[in-house]
Amino acid sequence: MNKTELVSAMAEKADVTKKDAExxxxxxxxxVGDALKKGDKIQLxxxxxxxxxxxAAREGKNPQTGEKIKxxxxxxxxxxxxxxxxxLIAK
Known part of the structure; x- marks a missing residue:
């Protein structure tokens, strides 16, 4: 589901316009972005x-050259x- 499909589903479920849902x-x-930027946690x-x-910092590998990078x-x-x-999603 992409953003447009999510907006449509939200609008239908909440019985509001797509513009309001968006x-x-x-x-x-x-x-959510602002709270996380400040280091806060959001619990629903x-x-x-x-x-x-x-x-943590780690060592990786450049996939093209195989060279180790930090x-x-x-x-x-x-x-x-x-x-x-x-x-809800468990089968």
Whole structure:
């Protein structure tokens, strides 16, 4: 599902216009991004948790040349699914 399909599904489910659904989705993405940028964690009970994790510096390999390169430490976004979401998709 891409963004356009998600907006359409949200609009239909919430009985709002696609324009309003797109605004809400955009606001959600902005708020999550801003919170993660500040180092905050967002917990949506039953759905999951958006957070940041520290990735340590490591050594990698250039796939074209095989040369070893150093990869700097960085902060990456992460999502951990909640129990209700896991149970929903479990078979």
């Amino acid at each position: 605004k809400v989705l955009g606001a959600f993405i902005d708020v 009970v039953g759905f999951g948790t958006f957070e940041t994790r520290e990735r 990869i700097a430490a960085c902060t990456v976004p992460a999502f951990k699914a909640g129990k209700a979401l896991k149970d």
